[in-house]
Amino acid sequence: MIASLFRPIALGIYLLFFIVGVVGALVLPTLSVFLAKEIGVRPLLVGIPFAGIALTSIIYNQWIGHWSDSLADRRPLVAGFCFVGTLSCVIFAFSRNYWLVAATAIFLFSLSMVSFSQMLAYSLDYADRHISPERIPLFNAIVRAQIAFAWVAGPPAGFIMASYLGFSTTYGVAAGLFAMVGVISIKLLPRLNRVEESNIEGHLAKASSAMATLSPDTKRSLIFCLVAFSLMWGANNAYLISLPLHLKDNLNIDTEWSGWIMGTTAFLEVPFMLMAGHLAARISLIAMIRLAGVAALLLYGGIVLADSLWQLFVLQLFNAIFIGVLAGLGVSVIQELLPGRSGSASALYTNTTHMGNLLSSLMVGLVADYFGYQSVFVANLVVVALAILAFGLVKPARAYSST
Structure with missing residues (x-):
């Protein structure tokens, strides 16, 4: 039934994706200007943190994503990574040392982005358990739309705040939103029952067989x-x-x-x-x-x-x-x-x-x-x-x- 798309749990998932989308829309588009104009580094140094974020994100996602499948509850991971994001945005807000900012972006902010992957995994787990198969694509589309909606308002708000209130305010707001997601993920979302181990092993075996053929x-x-x-x-x-x-x-x-x-x-x-x-x-x-x-x-x-x-x-x-x-x-x-x-x-x-x-x-x-x-x-x-x-x-x- 379409009502399953608007249960309180589903609405909570939509809200969290929207807030995380706003955080990304506040930080990522403004980060290059922050590095080039606020800290005053050359273009080559602007590119280093972005390259580092990309590289460490691949490593974090591969390792943590595989490990998280063995956990009974993803919510503490979501909350923990969001609090890492809070710390990284606080450092962005108050530090103007390039190497500290770059190291924070590469090792901490990229780690905080794993919260998005874990939220996505939680939403897929929820869909498998509580939404009929024919409605799952619509549910995923609604989830994806929250990111798009966040980027409608996020980048303008980020650049306006950076221009008129400063980068400290911009990243301070982002830190507060990260903390909000961490708290809400624990308080608003319920724990989902774990999928049986035998089912997981069966899917892995099927996947291995498919690749071989x-x-x-x-x-x-x-x-x-x-x-x-x-x-x-x-x-x-x-x-x-x-x-x-x-x-x-x-x-x-x-x-x-x-x-x-x-x-x-x-x-x-x-x-x-x-x-x-x-x-x-x-x-x-x-x-x-x-x-x-x-x-x-x-x-x-x-x-x-x-x-x-x-x-x-x-x-x-x-x-x-x-x-x-x-x-x-x-x-x-x-x-x-x-x-x-x-x-x-x-x-x-x-x-x-x-x-x-x-x-x-x-x-x-x-x-x-x-x-x-x-x-x-x-x-x-x-x-x-x-x-x-x-x-x-x-x-x-x-x-x-x-x-």
Whole structure:
């Protein structure tokens, strides 16, 4: 029944995802400006914390994600990592020592981001136990929409606070929100009954068997998919890091406008995400992902040529298509290649975002340091073009079933 989507537990899950989304929207878009303008470091040093966050996130997610499956209750993990996030944001608020801030971002803030993964795991556990199978995709879509809604208001609020109240206030608010999520996760969410050990072992055995039976063509397509998704997410993250500094350095536009630009994208991407899901039954997923790549080319090419604020807002239509389709259908592409292995498909897809973040951090640090932040968008054109070519080497999964 659709009422199961709006039980108190489900509403609590939606609320927590929204708040965590707001925290990310306050911290991540403003961090590059904080490093470059508030602390005053060169572009290469701006890229180091982002690269470190990406690398340690992969390590943390792999190790903690595997270990957490053996625990009877995920809520203490969510709360613990949120309090780590509180500590990291307090350090951001009061320290202006680059190496302390960088170390905090790499080792503590990235650890706090595991709270999102554990919340996602909790939501999947809840869906498996309390929501009918035909309603689970809608539940997951609602959960994903909370992040998009958070990014509608989060980046504008973050840049406004940073511009008028200072970074100490911005990160102080983020610290308070992290603490709120930690407390609410324990007080509001109930403990879920643990899945039987035999069931877990059965799923792992099935997953291992599925991987062993993959054909060489499927393995090749999977590799090209993972590379292409990493490139696309790398371009997107390079855009998020570079846009505020591009506005300030090259267009003489206040950095707070980048928050409104990102919020506009988040608002527009939701309908494209839903539309992509509706069309996926009739159009090849790979074809739609390639279309998203074309939208990205138009976006980054337009930013290179744009010289006024209104043009950047118009270009967000292409950004919404790019991110809406990529976020809405990306994991489904990998799931088609790995039937019966939804957990492994989700993990692989999540790691492409971390690999993309690592790539983007290195790219921004090197390209911007030598050629300026506008050149990052030129590099993005090359990266997205390579991703489209890689997707061109992917044989759609539906073709395997017909041969």
